[in-house]
Amino acid sequence: MKMKLALSLIFSLVMVPATLIAAPIAPEQLKQKLTDTLGVDVLSIEPAPVKGLFQVITNRGVLYINEDGSKLFHGNLYDLDKGMDNLTEAALAGPRMEMLKPFEDKMLVYKAKDEKHVVTVFTDITCGYCRKLHKQMAEYNDLGISVRYLAFPRQGVPSENAEQMEAVWCAKDPHQAMDDAKAGKAIKAASCDANIAEQYNLGATFGINGTPALILEDGTLIPGYQPPKDLYNNLERHAKR
Secondary structure (H helix, E strand, O other), X not given: OHHHHHHHHHHHHHHHHHHHOOOOOOHHHHHHHHHHHHXXXXXXXXXXXXXXXXXXXXXXXXXXXXXXXXXXXXXOOEEHHHOOEEHHHHHHHHHHHHHHHHHHHHOEEXXXXXXXXXXXXXXXXXXXXXXXXXXXXHHXXXXXXXXXXXXXXXXXXXXXHHHHHHHHHOOOOHHHHHHHHHOOOOOOOOOOOOOHHHHHHHHHHOOOOOOOEEEOOOOOEEEOOOOHHHHHHHHHHHHOO
């Protein structure tokens, strides 16, 4: 009798938690829940590298959500067996390049004569390291690196900072205006269809929260300033992958 009672109790303890596990819901329902709860735009949703999770690319970066939509994780996922590869960063690399294409006509491009690599830089005219990068533009170009600028006003949009960057993009000579702005000179107010807000929102989608932020040719994001030779070596390594 005692043996039967014990087995019955063990069976009950095993079975009860299973009844409490919520059933998975469809990806479209997960997408709607994230939109309704967090106010984010979901660009894609697919199974994550971790079983039981979905990887969600949003206009605010990558999120991970479990199958029943009850738990959310925001952060980087690494592969311990592959040299600590950042799987979260890798998930955004391809989509970044696709999302950049519609903005190519909005970029301020400093093209290298003997172009070997192209890097897209989200920049702010008031950022110290952005100004340092800009002062070395000739060195980047001499190494065969073309630099394409997109706007990322650190004060957000709308802001005085965003208006100043619009004035650069909308100037009669945007490159001269950029040179002047990066040198701390005042820029005459101007407006046009530069869509500074859209450029800023694109950066946020990429996971950018500071400037300069560099997007390499394979979609890899490098936050922060890179000296010319260091950037060239970085681009060369990525090109060989």
